[in-house]
Amino acid sequence: MKVTIDGITVDVEPGTSILNAARQIGGDIVPPAMCYYSKLEGSGGKCRTCLVKVSKGSEKDPRPMPKLVASCRTTVMDGMEVQNITSPEVIEARKGVVEMLLINHPLDCPVCDQAGECHLQDLGYEHGAAKTRYEFDRRTFEKIDIGDKIQLHMTRCILCYRCVFTADQITNTRLHGILNRGDHSEISTYIQKAVDNDFSGNVIDVCPVGALTDKTFRFKNRVWFTKPVEAHRDCDKCCGKVTLWYKGEDVIRVTGRKDVYGEVEEFICNTCRFDKKKTADWTIEGPRKVSHKSVISANHYETMKPLPVVKTNPLLQEANKEQFERETRL
Amino acid sequence: MGRKLLLQHINAPGINTLDGYRQTGGYAAVEKALKTLSPDDVVEEVKKSGLRGRGGAGFPTGMKWSFLAKPEGVPRYLVCNADESEPGTFKDRYLMTKIPHLLIEGMIVASYALGANTSYIYVRGEMMPQIRILEKAIAEAKNAGFLGKNILGTGYDLELYVQPGGGAYICGEETALLESLEGKRGNPRIKPPFPAIAGLYGCPTVVNNVESIAAVVPIINEGGDEYAKIGIGRSTGTKLISASGNINKPGVYEIELGVPVEEFIYSDEYCGGIANGKRLKAVVAGGSSVPILPANLILKTINNESRLMSYESLSDGGFATGSMMGSGGFIVFDEDQCIVRNTWNFARFYHHESCGQCSPCREGTGWMEKVLHRLEYGHGKMSDMDLLVDVSKKIEGNTICPLGDAAAWPVASAIRHFRDEFEWHVTNAAEATTRNYGLANYADPLPKVEKTEA
Numbered sequence: 001m002k003v004t005i006d007g008i009t010v011d012v013e014p015g016t017s018i019l020n021a022a023r024q025i026g027g028d029i030v031p032p033a034m035c036y037y038s039k040l041e042g043s044g045g046k047c048r049t050c051l052v053k054v055s056k057g058s059e060k061d062p063r064p065m066p067k068l069v070a071s072c073r074t075t076v077m078d079g080m081e082v083q084n085i086t087s088p089e090v091i092e093a094r095k096g097v098v099e100m101l102l103i104n105h106p107l108d109c110p111v112c113d114q115a116g117e118c119h120l121q122d123l124g125y126e127h128g129a130a131k132t133r134y135e136f137d138r139r140t141f142e143k144i145d146i147g148d149k150i151q152l153h154m155t156r157c158i159l160c161y162r163c164v165f166t167a168d169q170i171t172n173t174r175l176h177g178i179l180n181r182g183d184h185s186e187i188s189t190y191i192q193k194a195v196d197n198d199f200s201g202n203v204i205d206v207c208p209v210g211a212l213t214d215k216t217f218r219f220k221n222r223v224w225f226t227k228p229v230e231a232h233r234d235c236d237k238c239c240g241k242v243t244l245w246y247k248g249e250d251v252i253r254v255t256g257r258k259d260v261y262g263e264v265e266e267f268i269c270n271t272c273r274f275d276k277k278k279t280a281d282w283t284i285e286g287p288r289k290v291s292h293k294s295v296i297s298a299n300h301y302e303t304m305k306p307l308p309v310v311k312t313n314p315l316l317q318e319a320n321k322e323q324f325e326r327e328t329r330l
Numbered sequence: 331m332g333r334k335l336l337l338q339h340i341n342a343p344g345i346n347t348l349d350g351y352r353q354t355g356g357y358a359a360v361e362k363a364l365k366t367l368s369p370d371d372v373v374e375e376v377k378k379s380g381l382r383g384r385g386g387a388g389f390p391t392g393m394k395w396s397f398l399a400k401p402e403g404v405p406r407y408l409v410c411n412a413d414e415s416e417p418g419t420f421k422d423r424y425l426m427t428k429i430p431h432l433l434i435e436g437m438i439v440a441s442y443a444l445g446a447n448t449s450y451i452y453v454r455g456e457m458m459p460q461i462r463i464l465e466k467a468i469a470e471a472k473n474a475g476f477l478g479k480n481i482l483g484t485g486y487d488l489e490l491y492v493q494p495g496g497g498a499y500i501c502g503e504e505t506a507l508l509e510s511l512e513g514k515r516g517n518p519r520i521k522p523p524f525p526a527i528a529g530l531y532g533c534p535t536v537v538n539n540v541e542s543i544a545a546v547v548p549i550i551n552e553g554g555d556e557y558a559k560i561g562i563g564r565s566t567g568t569k570l571i572s573a574s575g576n577i578n579k580p581g582v583y584e585i586e587l588g589v590p591v592e593e594f595i596y597s598d599e600y601c602g603g604i605a606n607g608k609r610l611k612a613v614v615a616g617g618s619s620v621p622i623l624p625a626n627l628i629l630k631t632i633n634n635e636s637r638l639m640s641y642e643s644l645s646d647g648g649f650a651t652g653s654m655m656g657s658g659g660f661i662v663f664d665e666d667q668c669i670v671r672n673t674w675n676f677a678r679f680y681h682h683e684s685c686g687q688c689s690p691c692r693e694g695t696g697w698m699e700k701v702l703h704r705l706e707y708g709h710g711k712m713s714d715m716d717l718l719v720d721v722s723k724k725i726e727g728n729t730i731c732p733l734g735d736a737a738a739w740p741v742a743s744a745i746r747h748f749r750d751e752f753e754w755h756v757t758n759a760a761e762a763t764t765r766n767y768g769l770a771n772y773a774d775p776l777p778k779v780e781k782t783e784a
Contacts, residue, residue, distance in 0.1 A: 045688070046730070048728050068728060100693035100694055101689050134697060136697075159686060161687075178515065178686070181683075181686055182681060182686045183695075185686035185692070
């Protein structure tokens, strides 16, 4: 099946969503997605950031779709033509959605552990306005404790439902869900239960914002001062393939390996995530490749493209690499 | 005097019981359909009648039925949407309270047409008395052999269940209704797939409004062609209108589609004019979610033709100068009513009823409500009107279900037509808390010049 997105044609399997077709092309034309998660069945369609315009329905029925559609939940038809960043209407609608997502967000990025790897931060940076038009108190919630491993900050939540799908599909018991309705909806456990089972930690990885964060990493460090390293171990519960986040010689956080869209390649268990925080527990594979656009790569690694005015110094790079390997091998 | 099809025998004694209903010719449609017509014939009759969905969208019912997928070995369902919660609409409740058997008869015929052996009536949770009435009526019908196994010896089986909802407005949206019926949180589903392909429990399902299903009975009794003769153009048949507000005789009226709005408001047969000798200021023609219109635009279209109570005429002029038929919740405002306060009230309702699933509606409805609250209580700014229009535009069309549109339209239309009044609330903030803006120029004859220039 052929689909054309912003003038670029790509061949895809029948049943592919517009978003995944765009991801096959890659680059700027990929719509942002806050709630869709390719590994979770039924996710998507809620945040409305991935809205696109279908200017030609298909080869058979060339009528355009009357409304903007959520690209993550719309399957492509043969000959479909989609406009994403080439349509002013889409850009305008997306700007509106980002504004809506931010009006009740606390914007406490300076104290939020997710800062630096937060999708809402990126989205706001790319599509948001510098000033808000919202002049009312932001909504707040009563704080609830959901256990000793996971921290819930409900005020930051954008209600993407990803963690609910994760608990449904990855773990065997779902203890949390969405309570209430409208802008009072909240992620909560019914009558203060702790969210605790072998794979519950994955809700941290799927959360696009800082609503669910790792309590063992809480306030330890800003993410851009840490060094991500790929590592694995033999685990009887999960694949054991993780990213270790080093601060000096200490592993201060363990997460799943996230791809360029922030989706983990494979879900990991709580033992790997919370209990194995020594270098000796892991087999190091090497530094993690981080997009040079990301703030996380602000400090290091050969993947970072230096500014054009700075000449590359292969000798120095080599020396740095050696030093890094020496230090991380231990 | 217009023809009455649904409420013809409303005052017959004992019409709420099976015997009383039978005496007025009740269940003739079941006997006619099951004994003499094939399911496809029934669908064909409904198609011929031109019946359009009475729940709000006005989609042709016969066409909706013919879209139903019919895979082998998979059950099909008919669900009656009795989750009537639109502010200003109370026709279904009236119908279910007074003539429950009409709905049940319609359900039997419609289920037969669709080949459904299990059908549900999803009733809003607040309507507990109506649920009791329906359950009693179903028991009566079952004893008389109109429900259950082998109905009237024709070999057709049907079980009919009443399901109370939790009382959420959003569960009136068909996919949210199905979710709720399945026992889940009432969040609207993402379409496609449409319920006609995968609805209740993943099976093909048709969801129809109470009035649409009840209207099947006269269609079968009299024939689709006869039914199509009533009404005007593509708006065929009769429609129940819930008239409320500042009128002399509020209540449920059955009208032949095509009655002039002016006649409907002022004639003694219907609303009987504005109460207390006041003047008409504005009308919400089809329930809270349709655009509000000032007096001059509701009585005449922009081309100075008389506006009629029909799907086409009410929406004449699009969103700029028209409104919609909606579910028939006809709310009349006299000169003493404050449009700002009313708009705030509607916005508060949608804020409260948003399911919170998709972001524009979840956040935007609350935002609009807060701005309107500020305007109503004299803390508004001149920029608020543009802000509201902009926010409503960002919600409209960008949400999963039509609740976002329903929340955006009344706000956008109120500002479009009553901007003076909103501005007066900002400039005369102190005065606005003690008195109303009044009629101003909202009933003036329409200017003709603008139109010819364009």
